[in-house]
Amino acid sequence: MNIYDSVIIGGGPAGLSAGIYVARTGLQAILLEKSILGGQAITTDTIENYPGFPEPVSGFEVISLMEKQVRRHNLPIEQKGVKSVEYQKESDSYTLTLLNGEILSARTLIIATGACPIKLDVPGEKKFAGRGVSYCATCDGPLFREKEIMVVGGGNSALEETMFLSRFAKKVTIIHRRDALRGDKILQERVFQNPKIDFLWNSIVKEIKGNTQVREIIIYNKKEDSTSVHKADGLFVYIGTKPNTDWLNNMVQADKQGFLITDEKLSTSLPGLFAAGDCRQKALRQIVTAASDGALAGMMVYHYLQEKKFDNSHLGS
């Protein structure tokens, strides 16, 4: 069976950036993405802090350019998901079982599977997902023209997406569990100044109710110890993210939430297995830090293979 020098798992900014670096070193590699390229970044409406783009740009535009760059370096990209991975000690390699049953073999892996939204875990959330409950304003916002909607969370995602939703909705109410927002000051100023945006402080969602669509949100105010019913056509949830690492089945050292633990070279607890982007434990999860991780992981894979006594004649020196 063909053994890849490296398999990059995940096609968000970290995986795509790793792809550029890995391809440029001449490694025999492949990038696997189980759905569409771009990860969470592709659903971001406006990016204002990715260097090189002085004007606001959409996640879709940034990802399209990254993809174009990867393809220019001839890295194969396949739409395939990985089911499980096994480390083979004798051959110092990895065996990957894909969701379609295919088996691949690789000397190194770059895990760049990103993170996904944390759910509220309240009654009605599952029932109304896609029927008023959403985790993606860019995808679903335009469906709420002139409607009254609510957003849960006080971080950057909640504030940015609330601003986006206010373009369509009649009114957007931010429900936050404390009395101060977590998001950046610049975003806080924007939401406070927007006449369409309202706030429910010290509040948590208890239940989501409706018929075929969301109609009411039951909210508990911690300070006043009272429960109230609020009419709403939709509820957008932005209460943080969790890493897409369950599929690794604890084979790699991770923190309590499942974020992979890496050293400064992005090595994990297994040899030749590197992690990049939002799926690893880190202080700042942004497109720019994901791209930086990808670059570093790509180069570390190259150095790792150079130091090993594999047949690296195709790599040059």
Ligand code: NAP
């Ligand atoms: P986050 O910063 O972790 O914020 C999560 C928010 O949800 C917090 O306000 C938190 O409340 C609240 N929350 C958490 N669990 C909750 C629960 N069970 N019920 C109700 N509320 C809950 O997450 P994020 O906004 O998704 O951002 C993730 C990372 O991406 C951050 O590092 C952020 O800076 C970054 N990001 C940056 C940008 C940008 O720079 N433009 C845009 C988007 C995201 P507390 O405040 O009380 O903890």
